[in-house]
Amino acid sequence: MKADLLIAGGTVIDGTGTPPRAADVAVTGDRIAVVDPLPAGVEAATVLDATDRVVTPGFIDVHLHTDTAALAPDTETNSGLPSLRQGVTSEICGNCGFSPFPVSDTVADTLGDVLTAAMGEGARFFADVPAYRAALEERPLGPNYAPLAGHGALRMTAVGFDDRVATTDEIAEMCDALDAALAEGCFGMSTGLIYPPSMFAPTEEIVALAHVLARHGRLYTTHMRDEANRVDEAIDEALEIGRESGVPVQISHHKVVGRPNWGHSTATLERIDSARAGGLDVALDVYPYTASSTGLLALFPRWLLDGGLASVSRLTENETRDAVRAESRTAGPGARSALVDAPDTVVISAAAHHPDLEGHSLTEIAGDNGDPLDTACDLLVEDPGVQVIVHQMNEEDVTRILAHPLAVVGSDGGLGGGKPHPRRAGAFTRVLGRYVRDREALDLVEAVRKMTGAPAERFGLADRGVIATGRRADLVVFDPDTVRDGATYDDPLAPRAECPTSSSTAAS
Ligand SMILES: [Zn+2]
Structure with missing residues (x-):
């Protein structure tokens, strides 16, 4: 057979959680043609020697705010490079209630400044998913996009920006708009219950929308109402929405914030585990840092x-x-x-x-x-x-949440200038370097599963996230002995640090 690319001599970690194996991977077009054992006489236009390297599926970042990156000014942050350099080949956008669709023209005119503040310079708004897709396709794209519909966008169009309960008609309008977005290829819906206008919705409104998600077999992701001293109540609300509607619930960037709450992740994870044991489909994601980042306005x-x-x-x-x-x-x-x-x-x-x-x-x-x-x-x-970065988490909580079997990795990276949170450029390599190799908080196979097979299954990316014949050829090759993040709070977009060899470490 003739392949376009042969990745030879590496150790394949296929994303499903099964043990590593020595294997070659052949690629034809954008598909994995065959995984070892290769038939005799495979020829390839390009051969990549992966000796002493690990070969995994491309990483799936389940939580980003890069929806309008391709439409924004052509900067390094917006280029997709911060994702691609750390192995991320697919981005799930539309998180925390913010998405650039479905937003009516009237709302885009009157409330555009709100989403611009949330999503950065160059943010534009679209009436529906096809209009958004068409705009993206005019620009060179780096990673793949899988968008969620933001509840904030739905509510802005139906209700406006006021702190009040939606009427029955307004809820019906939001449900219809969500139904259409899902039919057009959207992957779920997010809420941002600390951000206006998503925060103005009572639980019943979200339950009504969650029924639409459940009908489409899509999931509900939530930046919960509280991640500090009332995090337990916030988790209970997310669980209630799952129970009432039957929708799978994804708790976004799970954390416990504030020094007096440190250590409380033991209890939050138990709460989630026991709901799961009771039959509820609930899971979570996490970024590997003890600082969060948001708009300064969100602290008000x-x-x-x-x-x-x-x-x-x-x-x-x-x-x-x-x-x-x-x-x-x-x-x-x-x-x-x-x-x-x-x-x-x-x-x-x-x-x-x-x-x-x-x-x-x-x-x-x-x-x-x-x-x-x-x-x-x-x-x-x-x-x-x-925008601000808030240093209010504890390393043990972050580690405990990351290692939990239900947790997958999401950077929560965004756009914008200044000195953004280093998670945009370093979250995935940080998991592999700091948490897998240096701290042994989880093993490499499990970490790769959390970045590939598990998120693909959770978010319904049918043909990605696993190395197998016929799947999309999103692939990453790296050295597990040296991989690490270079992005720091001082130099947030640095792709990777030089990793000292053992001899130079000894000499220093
Ligand atoms: Zn969020």
Whole structure:
């Protein structure tokens, strides 16, 4: 036979969790033609020597905010390179309630600034999945895209940006729009229950939409209402939505935030395990870092976001600041209270008007005589799109969640400039280097399953995620002894670090 590519002499880890084996992989077109034993006389246009290397399926990143990367200015972050350089060949977008469709033209005109703040420069909005797909196809694409419909997009179009319960007609409109998006090839629906307008929905509204998902055999992913001191209640809400509708539930970027909550992942994982044991189809994903990242606005109280970004100008009033201060004090430990109780953990990652502040904490920026909460308010009034990195997690929790059998890997990487979270460029190589090799928190076969076969099955990517004859030839070859992440908080897009050899380590 004649193949286009032969990857020869490597160790294949096929993505299913079965043990590694020495095998050659032949590729014809975009499909895996055959996996060892190869028939005699295979000829290939290109032969790649994979001796001492591992060959795996291309990694599937289940949680990104890169939906409009291909439409945005042509920068390195937007190019797809940060994904491809760490082995990611498929991206699941439309997370945390944000997707660029289905958004009506009227809404795109009036509330476009909200999604631009959420999704970055160049974000555009589309009436439906075919229009989105057509726009993407005009541009060179790096990785494959599998989009989810964002509940925020559905609700903006049907209800607007107000903090109120949707009417029966509005819920029916959202269900119809979701039904259409799923019929057009969408992979599920996400909520972002700390972000407006998704956060304004009561549980019953999400249950109604989850019934539509269940009918299509698609899943529900959720950035839950709380990831700190009320994380148990938030998990219960996600489980209830699964029970009421029969939809598979995916808890996005599971974490426990806030020093007093450290260690609580033992309890959250038990909660998830026991629901699963009771027959509920629930799983989770995680990124391998102890810092989160979001908009600075997400640390502010819900009432400030009622009506859209225009309300943010109220932060110029002392009265409003005092109310924010009071509510942050009673918010309990976690990101929302960080404005008053741990401003040193909140670091500006992108501030278009003040690039000099990027990499500095609210405490540092406020200085000795300033107040960090005032600093945060001043920044937001000027630019509601300011992004932050919040250092409020514990290494043991991250490790425990990552090693859990139901967890798959999602970077939560986004677009935008400044000093973004290094997860965009380093999440997958960090799992392989830091957590598999250096800390032995999970073994390589299991880590590869969490990045390939498991997410493909979970999100319904039928022909990807496993090395087998006939599957798509998304493949990664790497050296398990040296693979590691290079991206750091100081240099967030660095692809990989030079890995010292054992002799130079000994000499240093
Ligand atoms: Zn999120």
